Structures are given as structure tokens and as C-alpha cells.
Amino acid sequence: MKIVIIGSGNVATHIALTLYKKKADIIQIYSPHLANAELLASKINASCTDAVREINKDADIYLFAIKDDAIETIAKALQPDKNAILAHTAGSVPMDVFREYAQNFGVVYPLQTFSKSSGIDFGEVPVFIEANNNKTEEKITLLAQMLSGKIHYKSSKQRMQLHLAAVFACNFTNYMYTIASDIAENANEPFDILKPLITETAKKTATTSPYNAQTGPALRMDTTTIEKHLRLLSTTNNIQQLYKLLSEGIYQRHK
Amino acid sequence: MKIVIIGSGNVATHIALTLYKKKADIIQIYSPHLANAELLASKINASCTDAVREINKDADIYLFAIKDDAIETIAKALQPDKNAILAHTAGSVPMDVFREYAQNFGVVYPLQTFSKSSGIDFGEVPVFIEANNNKTEEKITLLAQMLSGKIHYKSSKQRMQLHLAAVFACNFTNYMYTIASDIAENANEPFDILKPLITETAKKTATTSPYNAQTGPALRMDTTTIEKHLRLLSTTNNIQQLYKLLSEGIYQRHK
Numbered sequence: 001m002k003i004v005i006i007g008s009g010n011v012a013t014h015i016a017l018t019l020y021k022k023k024a025d026i027i028q029i030y031s032p033h034l035a036n037a038e039l040l041a042s043k044i045n046a047s048c049t050d051a052v053r054e055i056n057k058d059a060d061i062y063l064f065a066i067k068d069d070a071i072e073t074i075a076k077a078l079q080p081d082k083n084a085i086l087a088h089t090a091g092s093v094p095m096d097v098f099r100e101y102a103q104n105f106g107v108v109y110p111l112q113t114f115s116k117s118s119g120i121d122f123g124e125v126p127v128f129i130e131a132n133n134n135k136t137e138e139k140i141t142l143l144a145q146m147l148s149g150k151i152h153y154k155s156s157k158q159r160m161q162l163h164l165a166a167v168f169a170c171n172f173t174n175y176m177y178t179i180a181s182d183i184a185e186n187a188n189e190p191f192d193i194l195k196p197l198i199t200e201t202a203k204k205t206a207t208t209s210p211y212n213a214q215t216g217p218a219l220r221m222d223t224t225t226i227e228k229h230l231r232l233l234s235t236t237n238n239i240q241q242l243y244k245l246l247s248e249g250i251y252q253r254h255k
Numbered sequence: 256m257k258i259v260i261i262g263s264g265n266v267a268t269h270i271a272l273t274l275y276k277k278k279a280d281i282i283q284i285y286s287p288h289l290a291n292a293e294l295l296a297s298k299i300n301a302s303c304t305d306a307v308r309e310i311n312k313d314a315d316i317y318l319f320a321i322k323d324d325a326i327e328t329i330a331k332a333l334q335p336d337k338n339a340i341l342a343h344t345a346g347s348v349p350m351d352v353f354r355e356y357a358q359n360f361g362v363v364y365p366l367q368t369f370s371k372s373s374g375i376d377f378g379e380v381p382v383f384i385e386a387n388n389n390k391t392e393e394k395i396t397l398l399a400q401m402l403s404g405k406i407h408y409k410s411s412k413q414r415m416q417l418h419l420a421a422v423f424a425c426n427f428t429n430y431m432y433t434i435a436s437d438i439a440e441n442a443n444e445p446f447d448i449l450k451p452l453i454t455e456t457a458k459k460t461a462t463t464s465p466y467n468a469q470t471g472p473a474l475r476m477d478t479t480t481i482e483k484h485l486r487l488l489s490t491t492n493n494i495q496q497l498y499k500l501l502s503e504g505i506y507q508r509h510k
Contacts, residue, residue, distance in 0.1 A: 010470070068480055092472075092480045112452055113470050115463060120455065126448050152448075161442035162449075164484045169435035169449045170456045171471030172501045173428050178465040178508060180424035187416035193381050193407075194417075194424045195460060197367055200375065201425045202457035205450060208370060210433040215265070215368050216426030217347075225323055225347045229419045238504055245500060246427045249493055253433060 001142065004028045004056055005046075006074060007065035008036035010114035011089050015065060015147065018122040020044040022146040028056045030074075031066075052077045061143060063108065064088035075101040085136050087143075091163025094156040095130050106131030106140045109159055110147065113170045122147050128154040128162065179239060211253075218247035219254055256397065259283045259311055260301075261329060262320035263291035265369035266344050270320060270402065273377040275299040277401040283311045285329075286321075307332045316398060318363065319343035330356040340391050342398075346418025349411040350385050361386030361395045364414055365402065368425045377402050383409040383417065434494060466508075473502035474509055 003024055005016050008031035019026055026046045031037035034050040041048035049055060052074060055062075062080060064071050068090050075086055075098050085104040088097065091111075098105035107130040112120060127148040131137035137153075144151045154162070177198060181191040204213045217225040226247055233240040258279060260271050263286035274281055281301045286292035289305040296303035304310060307329060310317075317335060319326050323345050330341055330353050341357040346364055353360035362385040367375060382403040386392035392408075399406045409417070432453060436446040459468045472480040481502055488495040 067475065068477060092483050111448065113455055113459070113468075115459065115468060115470075117463065124451050126451065158442060158444070160483060161438060161487065162444060163480075164487055165435040165438040165442075165444070165449055166452055167471055167473075167484065167498075168431045168438065170452050171469070171473060171505070172498075173431045173453070173456050174459075174465050174469055174471075175473075175501060175505050175508075176423045176428045176431060177460055178469065179504075180420040181465050183416060183420040183423065187413060187420075189413070189417060189420070191460075191464070193366065194420055196379050196381065197421055197425050198428070198457050198460055200368055201428050202453050204368070204370065204429075205432055205446075205453055208372065209446070210429050210436050213368075213370060214426070214429055214433065215370075216422055216429075218422075218426060218430075220322070222323060225418075228347050228415060229422065232416065232419055237507065238500060242500055242504060243422075243427075245493060245497055246430055249434075249497060250426070250430050252492065253430075 001025060001061060001139065002027050002056075002059045003143070004030065004059040004062045005040075005065060006030045006055075006062055008033060008040045009065065010116055011110070012065035013040055013116055014114045014120055014122065015063065015089065015110070016040055016044050016046075018147050019143075024143075024146055027059060030055050057081060059084060061085045061087060061139065063143075064090075068093050072097050072101075085131075085139055087131075087140055091166065092160045094160075095132060096156070099132070104131075104133065104136040106136050107156070107159065108140060108144050108147070109154075109163075111162060111166055113174075123149050126150045126152060128152050128159050130154060130156060130159065179242075214250060214254060216250070218250035221251050256280060256316060256394065257282050257311075257314045258398070259285065259314040259317045260295075260320065261285045261310075261317055263288060263295045264320065265371055266365070267320035268295055268371050269369045269375055269377065270318065270344065270365070271295055271299050271301075273402050274398075279398075279401055282314060285310050312336060314339060316340045316342060316394065318398075319345075323348050327352050327356075340386075340394055342386075342395055346421065347415045349415075350387065351411070354387070359386075359388065359391040361391050362411070362414065363395060363399050363402070364409075364418075366417060366421055368429075378404050381405045381407060383407050383414050385409060385411060385414065434497075469505060469509060471505070473505035476506050 003026045029037045029041040029048040037048040086098045086102040087106045109128040110125045112125040127144045258281045284292045284296040284303040292303040340359040341353045342361045364383040365380045367380040382399045386395050
């Protein structure tokens, strides 16, 4: 199974390195950013290109790990062999993005946050797959099994719900950390001092539902503390408004 | 050093159990909820009461781990010996809450989220202390050292900033988990599927600043995905509004 990886960002890099370890045959990396493509290709003994017309025509699977908006553009330009499979790795892009441009297509969506700098145990990452026919599903399953031991078959609709949940569980959570870090920094306190709290808050989810784990002034509608906190927050950005909306949300969810 | 603990909730319980392990002399638990007071007192061989007038007059330290609003009420009713110390464990209550009711007073604030059901390594919890005179500071330091190896001296102002940061790092973060869990549940997906993502997002803070760790549609101002997500969210509660505000906040912070 010859694989071309379309993309050289965080997701493309983690997928490529994991597949390479599993002896998968990645023949080429395509990226509009040639330096990134070269760097990744050099790590996995593959060729690379930044020109869509130079993408290898012999691959069995083209795995798209690029910006959502670029998937269709490149799929359209690609004109793959009729037996080839186009698959993407995006949470909120329907499988049907490929329908006009290929006969076999699907999705391999890993539910995780990837940074180039940090290692991930990909074997533990839930991977959601989807395909437009049985033969394609079999092949995508083989590919996904090289990545992870936790494969789930999900429709585009289900996948989008999971992606939405992930935005709260990861992206918005990380933004809470950013605001906490900004507040600490403004008070000349190191962010480090908050890390045991961050670790414990995440750790609790292993044993307690987040609903039952909720603590804090908003849960108690402790308006005295809430008012004190609002006075400390700047009104020049939307953090004060955010504090209010979050507190109200917690109160409403629990009352 | 004879200690009376005022309170029987999460914080009171963790403090009492930790001090008991360190052979501290806790003579009494006071709580308006007698059953809770009895349960905790039985675990540490202390007496207990639910009547303020029955609080032991011989203690060296009265440690308040109760609702913020109740601290002053009980301090006022307590009329302690003039050598006794009143100390509380609250993030956003100034030390001066005790000024009218005692000669020696201070604060022992542990920056952590406590649940009765989950064990904490208290030795790693940052504890912020403050006192109104040197002798009291010495005694409060001795008490705090029994709890944790990470003691910091902070003013009431600094402590309140840290508490505010903690609300984002813990309470609001946990609310993000709750919303993610609600979305998953509505889509008939188990919350478990999100746990590797939650763990990794928290883990990243050990090596990467949250600013640099940010990922997701809002960072890229991927309006196509954002619009899809907004359509999935109910307008009957404030979650859709929250999604917008968080996305806008991330974009503004990073642009």
C-alpha cells in the first residue's frame, strides 16, 4: 500500500512518523511549504514536492492532513488513478468533499491535539474512520490500524459532533490555561504555580464526571467573590464578559 | 499546638486528614452540619460540635475552612483567647476579615481543587500564607509545613489574583469538560473517548506555554468550521454565545 501524505503540519508529521515506524510505504510528502515537506520527507526516507502536478500518480492512498479549506482544491487538481483512495484527517469536513473527484474515498480522523515538539503515544489515540464503500473501508482500516489500537467507525455527522466536543475539551480548555497564565504573569506570579491544579483538574475526569467535579465560586453563586474577581479583570478585552458568561453557565447547568 | 478546624467540607477534610497523619493535635471539628462534623472527627480522633458556643476555648489555632461568607460571622461569635490565632483557607477573602475579632490572625490558602472522594498529594500543593505579625507568621508557617513542602508568603492582594487565575485554570476548565461531555452524550458518544485529549492538553503545559500550545479552528479563524459548529449548538442556553466569545478571544489573543 503506497501512501502519499498531503501536508507537513502537526497532524501530517505525527501520522507520517508513526506510519514510518510501522514500516508503511510512504512514497512522497506534498506540501505548499517546501522546507516543511523536505524536513518531514528526510525523516521518513520519502521524496517530496511543493507542486500539485508533481504528486506521484502511483499511490494507493492519498492522505490529506492539511487545512480544511485546502482539501477540496487539492483533491480537484489531483486527478488520481481510479483505484486510488483519497482520505482526509479533518474533524468537521464531510467525507463527501471527495465525491466529485474520486471513486474511493474516506476519512481517518485522530481525536488528539498534536504539536511537532511533543511526542504522542498514537496507539492510544481514538481514530474515527469512514469510507464510501467496503473495499475502501478495509484499506482505510488497515492504514488506521498501523496508527492506533482504538479505531471507531463513525459517520461524518458523528465525527463533527466529536470534533465540536474536542474544541471544548482541548482548544477552549487551553485558552482557559492561557488566561490563567496571563493573570498570573500580570501579578508577577509564575505560571508554574498553577500546574499542580491544572494536572489535578484533568486527572479528576478519570474517576469523576466533570459535572460532579465542579467546584468554585460560580457553583455556589458566591456573588461576593465573583464581584471581587470581576473588579480585577480588565474591561478592555472580553475576559470580564467571558468570566460572567462562564459563571452564569456553571450556575445554570447545576441549579 | 492545639488546632480546631472550622468546617467539614472538601478543604477541611483534606487539611484535617493531612494534619492528622503528621501527628498534629486537632482537638475539635466544628461544622453547622453535624453529620459531616461527626464523620470527619471520627477519622481523626477529635471531638466535634455544631454549636459555635461549644467551640473549644483552649485552641492555639482556629483554622476556618468554610464558605467565604460564613468566616466573619463565626469569627465574631467565637471570642477566642487573646493569644489564639484565627486563620482561614480562602483565596479571595482578605486576612483583615479577622481584624476586629482577634489579635493574631492570618491565612493558609492551598491552591488546589479538593474532592472528598479523590486523594491528593498535599505535599505538592502550593500553600500561600500570610499573618498580621511575626509570631503568628511563625506559627502559621509551622502549621503550613505540616501540610506542604511548597509554602509561599503572599499578600491578600496577590492571593486574590492567584485565586482568580485558579478559577480559569480549574473551575472554568472543568466547565469546558462538562460542555464537551454534554455534547458527546447528546451524540450518543461516551465521554471516555475524550479523555486522552483532555490528558494530553493538560500534559502539554509541562513543556509548552499555553499560548504556544493553542490549536483549533479559532486560532486559524477557520470560519467554515466555526459556522458548522455554531449550527450544531443549541441556542436555548448560552453555549453558542460562549463558543463565539471563546473563539473571538483566542483569535484576538493570537493575531
